[in-house]
Amino acid sequence: MFVDKAKIFVKGGNGGDGLVAFRRELYVPEGGPAGGDGGNGGDVIFRVDEGLRTLMDFRYQKHFKADRGEKGRNKSQHGANADHMIVRVPPGTIVVDDDTGERVADLTRHGQEVVIAKGGRGGRGNIRFKSSVNTAPAIAENGEEGQERWVTLELKVMADVGLVGFPSVGKSTLLSVVSAAQPKIGAYHFTTITPNLGVVDLGDERSFVMADLPGLIEGAHTGVGLGHDFLRHVERTRIIVHVVDMSGMEGRDPYEDWVKINDELRLYNPKLAERPQIVAANKMDMAESEDNLSAFRDQVAELRPDIVIMPISSLTKQGVREMLYRVADLLDSLPDVSELEESEQAAKADEGIVYKYETTDDMAFTISKDNEVFVVESEGIERLMRRTQFNSYEAIMRFGRILRGLGIDDALRKRGAKDGNTIRIGKFEFEFFEGGSDDYLYEDQ
CATH class of the missing domain: 2.70.210.12 (GTP1/OBG domain)
Known part of the structure; x- marks a missing residue:
């Protein structure tokens, strides 16, 4: 699983x-x-x-x-x-x-x-x-x-190439043909429910990782179907190979399928619309495919003239080799995954930080009232309390001196704290004496 x-x-x-x-x-x-x-x-x-x-x-x-x-x-x-x-x-x-x-x-x-x-x-x-x-x-x-x-x-999924497309357009079959991967293949929708990875070796000292990703449906960007479980993996790929069933054997229009999938990618993450894409016009061994391909080329050219369309047949392997070389050439011209993500992270100030953890000794504090109890809130002071051994008289005196040095005594007096009032800091409650912080008495809540 x-x-x-x-x-x-x-x-x-x-x-x-x-x-x-x-x-x-x-x-x-x-x-x-x-x-x-x-x-x-x-x-x-x-x-x-x-x-x-x-x-x-x-x-x-x-x-x-x-x-x-x-x-x-x-x-x-x-x-x-x-x-x-x-x-x-x-x-x-x-x-x-x-x-x-x-x-x-x-x-x-x-x-x-x-x-x-x-x-x-x-x-x-x-x-x-x-x-x-x-x-x-x-x-x-x-x-x-x-x-x-x-x-x-x-x-x-970390892959160079991601295969996208509607269910049952031949993505799994294509991956099994071009690599040693053995994805589950069947003539029904959603045969693939988890990503499959395969290494494509071109034999000229070039290779890349291809991922067969679960099929998309309309509304995937809102989580419908496999939704976000699929789309998060597309973000990692450097090239999208969009597999389109050119035969229209299920009564589907290849161009409409191509538009819908691209809309889902764009709505999920606008950057995916800018990702290099090659269309694999699959099932060209079928009778109606040639006519559909001609109409498909004309329609795509009007919307995206930069899109490369490669006619293939996963079953007969027609055009598959040529498409793989085209993919490899395009990969050679692109930055690797780490460089791509570093450039994207640099554009976002909040994503430039890999790790965050507050370790400063900031003793800033606030004072409020909870009925008759004065509440002192401060991350730094609570951190100091966790380090203080309150079973030691000397430790209690030291803690009181630190509070007095921070000005908490004066602030409490200005807020109306008087002899005998309860002061709460974290999980501890103290009894306040106007004589100074050295005279704090405390009890664990």
């Missing part, structure tokens, strides 16, 4: 906690702090493996969590950093953040890597807090939590 879409959960490893410890050697009086830092948590990294062709593995494993860093050790030893988790994905995989809809990564080249979930930093041990004022600090930090997110993976 071909799987080209999957939703998975990824989580970077938590950082290891810092340690509170002191030197206790027999002949070292007042030995001082010796608690080491915690190790960093592992990242979740996606790596492109050209040996993979589907997202099948993600049907059975949907959760990927990196290991956490080791806790700090005594004798000022740093806890070990966790190993990164490497997740292999096929070329052509797009990673989208499920909550925001933001494109996180577009993975096309073998060996390409991107960090999808960043591991948390290790907490600092008490040796980091030693100063001339406090020579024996009993304070350390918790490790930072690793980033976690749900992401959607979408696979777009």
Whole structure:
């Protein structure tokens, strides 16, 4: 089974906690702090493996969590950093953040890597807090939590040439003739429901990858039929070979079919209308095909005089070789997939970024009221709270001093906070005293 879409959960490893410890050697009086830092948590990294062709593995494993860093050790030893988790994905995989809809990564080249979930930093041990004022600090930090997110993976087939056309026009038969691929072939609509890939070797040291893509129907750009499941794969191809049944054996008009398919491509993505296209006028071994081809040429010339029309028969192989050489010549004049996508991404400022993750220590905050509770919101402060060990009196005092230094006390007073009011920051609630932030009392919600 071909799987080209999957939703998975990824989580970077938590950082290891810092340690509170002191030197206790027999002949070292007042030995001082010796608690080491915690190790960093592992990242979740996606790596492109050209040996993979589907997202099948993600049907059975949907959760990927990196290991956490080791806790700090005594004798000022740093806890070990966790190993990164490497997740292999096929070329052509797009990673989208499920909550925001933001494109996180577009993975096309073998060996390409991107960090999808960043591991948390290790907490600092008490040796980091030693100063001339406090020579024996009993304070350390918790490790930072690793980033976690749900992401959607979408696979777009990586092929040089994409075969498009209505169902049963002979795309699968053509692929089986020109390559070693063995797609399912039948005289009924939608025989092909998943993309098939084949390598076409011309014997002159030139070869290319051709994809037989599921047949289109009207309304596909809105998701009708196989809809978007088909169209996403066309975006990756450098050349479109539009297979048209020139026999009209099912009462269809070849020109109308050609127009409808091109309309679906254009409505889905206007750039597809600009993609180089060769029309493979198929089934020329049938009786009515010659007359239909003549009328088809005249009609297409009025609308798109640049379109190349190659009469072929997948059954008798008539004209197939000539068409393949024409395709190869056109490919030689075009940039490869990576260059094409880089140029398209450069034109879009938001797509020029492969990976985004906020790691700044921005302490900006807002204050609002929830009934009688003052609510302080700040990503930076909440991050600091997760690293603070609130079972330590010294840690609480340090946290209070940081809040006071940020001006949160003054801001709360201006908003009307008085002695005994409840202050909520993240999942913690504090009791406010006008004497200063050092006098905050707290309780976990």
